[in-house]
Amino acid sequence: xxxxxxxxxxxxxxxxxxxxxxxxxxxxxxxxxINRLAVYRLPPEMQLFFKKNIDYITxxxxxxxxxxxAVVGEAERHFIDLDVYGDSAFQILPLYWNLACEKFxxxxxxxxxxxxxxxxxxxxxxxxAMRSKNKKAILRIAADLGHYVADANVPLHTTKNYxxxxxxxxxxxxxxxxxxxxxxxxxxxxxxxxxxxxxxPAKTIWKAVAHAHAALDSxxxxxxxxxxxxxxxxxxxxxxxxxxLVRSYSTEFSTAYHQALAGQVERQMRAAVRLTGDLWYTSxxxxxxxxxxLLLSQEESEEDKKQAAAEAQGWFRRLLKVRTExxxxxxx
Numbered sequence: 529x530x531x532x533x534x535x536x537x538x539x540x541x542x543x544x545x546x547x548x549x550x551x552x553x554x555x556x557x558x559x560x561x562i563n564r565l566a567v568y569r570l571p572p573e574m575q576l577f578f579k580k581n582i583d584y585i586t587x588x589x590x591x592x593x594x595x596x597x598a599v600v601g602e603a604e605r606h607f608i609d610l611d612v613y614g615d616s617a618f619q620i621l622p623l624y625w626n627l628a629c630e631k632f633x634x635x636x637x638x639x640x641x642x643x644x645x646x647x648x649x650x651x652x653x654x655x656x657a658m659r660s661k662n663k664k665a666i667l668r669i670a671a672d673l674g675h676y677v678a679d680a681n682v683p684l685h686t687t688k689n690y691x692x693x694x695x696x697x698x699x700x701x702x703x704x705x706x707x708x709x710x711x712x713x714x715x716x717x718x719x720x721x722x723x724x725x726x727x728x729p730a731k732t733i734w735k736a737v738a739h740a741h742a743a744l745d746s747x748x749x750x751x752x753x754x755x756x757x758x759x760x761x762x763x764x765x766x767x768x769x770x771x772x773l774v775r776s777y778s779t780e781f782s783t784a785y786h787q788a789l790a791g792q793v794e795r796q797m798r799a800a801v802r803l804t805g806d807l808w809y810t811s812x813x814x815x816x817x818x819x820x821x822l823l824l825s826q827e828e829s830e831e832d833k834k835q836a837a838a839e840a841q842g843w844f845r846r847l848l849k850v851r852t853e854x855x856x857x858x859x860x
Contacts, residue, residue: 568719569809573812
């Protein structure tokens with residue numbers, strides 16, 4: 529019985545990691561790259577601490593995607609379906625969460641995504657973590673914040689037609705944010721100047737979302753136009769991923785699409801790097817510019833390590849719906 533359950537668990541475990549490696553969203557590479565580059569935008573007073581922990585901030589940039597299928601309330605933090613609110617979405621949606629809840633109701637808002645508001649929440653949480661000099665919370669929230677900022681800068685994270693399923697363009701989400709960076713990001717210029725303090729973070733965040741949403745039409749239109757010019761055999765090709773043959777967009781079709789977008793993916797990645805660095809810096813300033821170098825000597829306690837392992841096991845078990853032996857003892 530135990531061997532059978534272990535075999536099922538291992539099979540599900542392999543499928544889970546295969547899923548994420550083949551469906552990497554902004555690409556796992558993209559999220560990690562954005563967080564890593566944002567570190568270099570920080571002033572010297574912050575860089576020492578962030579550079580010392582750059583591997584953590586880089587590797588954990590993907591944690592929100594790992595949680596989104598297992599943790600209740602996580603998925604809606606990654607997107608907002610602006611088209612649900614009509615052409616005047618930016619005129620009728622309040623900048624702040626409490627006002628939005630009063631106007632539309634929390635359940636309705638969560639159903640259609642809350643990323644602009646949640647970025648504000650995470651920014652406030654980061655400020656509080658810095659003010660209290662909580663090293664563990666600073667690193668965790670900063671890594672998560674960079675992820676949500678990156679998602680907010682993806683045009684397809686601002687629409688209910690997030691994967692082209694409503695326009696016969698199924699698969700365009702991974703095409704835009706994973707396949708194109710995979711092929712062309714080595715040539716992107718993602719180095720940006722020093723982080724800037726944001727006097728009104730809410731307005732800055734919504735401006736970024738509006739800019740991403742404005743790019744949505746070309747994301748869909750250019751792909752549809754090119755599809756009419758390419759046969760299915762020309763549009764798609766097969767590549768090896770984890771020793772499995774996977775169908776993906778051909779290099780020829782991807783190149784034509786990337787050229788039609790005229791640097792759009794690069795611009796959105798740059799915008800994500802810029803806003804991530806700006807919000808980290810703004811949180812630090814609003815916290816009173818604490819001396820983060822004092823936290824460098826703090827080592828992770830054994831209790832923290834155990835807690836982190838327990839949390840990871842918890843969301844992974846919820847994802848796979850695996851019962852513990854204790855559960856078996858009480859139900860068999």
